[in-house]
Amino acid sequence: MKVQVQTLDAAGSGEIELNDAVFGVEPRADILHRVVTWQLEKRRGTARxxxxxxxxxxxxxxxxxxxxxxxxxxxxxxxxxxxxxxxxxxxxxRDFNPSLNKKVRALGLKMALSAKVADGSLIVVDALDVAEGKTKALSAQLAKLGFGAKALVIDGDALNVSFARASSNLKGVNLLPAVGANVYDILKSDTLVLTRAAVEKLEARFNG
Structure with missing residues (x-):
């Protein structure tokens, strides 16, 4: 499927082809529930x-x-x-270290990404460059893009320094590298924002 690519100024920047095997999977509530439960239980610490x-x-x-x-x-x-x-x-x-097959975890992430595409809350941007890393400038740009109350922004291998600096004081904006993409944070966000580099890394993650 093709999705419109935008800049941070809400201007058009062409289109990108999304892999249906990653972004076009039919979501299943039972799979998403299993992955989210596994992820939250992995966070729990064990008492000595x-x-x-x-x-x-x-x-x-x-x-x-x-x-x-x-x-x-x-x-x-x-x-x-x-x-x-x-x-x-x-x-x-007390053991809070459950196991879950890698195939189920991968399927859950595909379904979470596909769910954001299906409900129209996915935004693909060309890059995350912010002039001088100013929070005021970024806040105005995000208002044009129509970010929700909670936005998850996923970049490529490394985080954009200017965007990370500008968004650090913005409530509701969470920034992750592509390797940190996870089902819980994706489902919890109102808007999922991917860069071109993030799309390439996520597709390569499943195809590799």
């Missing part, structure tokens, strides 16, 4: 587990007589009341 009574390497021999010793009645040195003993009700190791 503590050693409980059964994990401490100490003798299980009873310390003394049950009665008559004038001291508390203890079973062994692994009790939580002793220094070095097992911790009572300590943190448990």
């Amino acid at each position: 587990p503590t050693r409980e009574r059964a994990d401490v390497a100490r003798s299980g021999k009873k310390l003394g007589n049950q009665k008559g010793g004038g001291a508390a009645r203890h079973g062994d040195r692994r009790a939580p009341v002793f220094i070095g003993g097992g911790k009572a009700h300590g943190a448990r190791l």
Whole structure:
């Protein structure tokens, strides 16, 4: 399919042919849900587990007589009341590192890109050059392009320095390189903005 390419000043800059195998896939809610769930669970950190009574390497021999010793009645040195003993009700190791096939992850990204094309919220720009890296100049340009409240801008291999500097103070504008494109950020954005270089990198990512 062909899509109109614009400049940051909302002027026409020709057309670009999008690969239907990447940008023309029919979205499926179950695939997108699986990928987003996997991505969010991968972000979660795991608590460092503590050693409980059964994990401490100490003798299980009873310390003394049950009665008559004038001291508390203890079973062994692994009790939580002793220094070095097992911790009572300590943190448990919880695994938040799920697995998901690479094919499903790749399919989810294709579907997320295709969903933005289908609902008309994809904008392809020629380049991201901003004069002197000024936020005021970029803000005026984005108003012409009609960016939504949340816009995800994806560049090529490296981020455009002037755009990164100008957009750093703009609320709702998120900038990523092509290698960082992911399903969660794409679906969360109101507008997806791709440069020509980003389109080439994304298509090469799947065709390679």
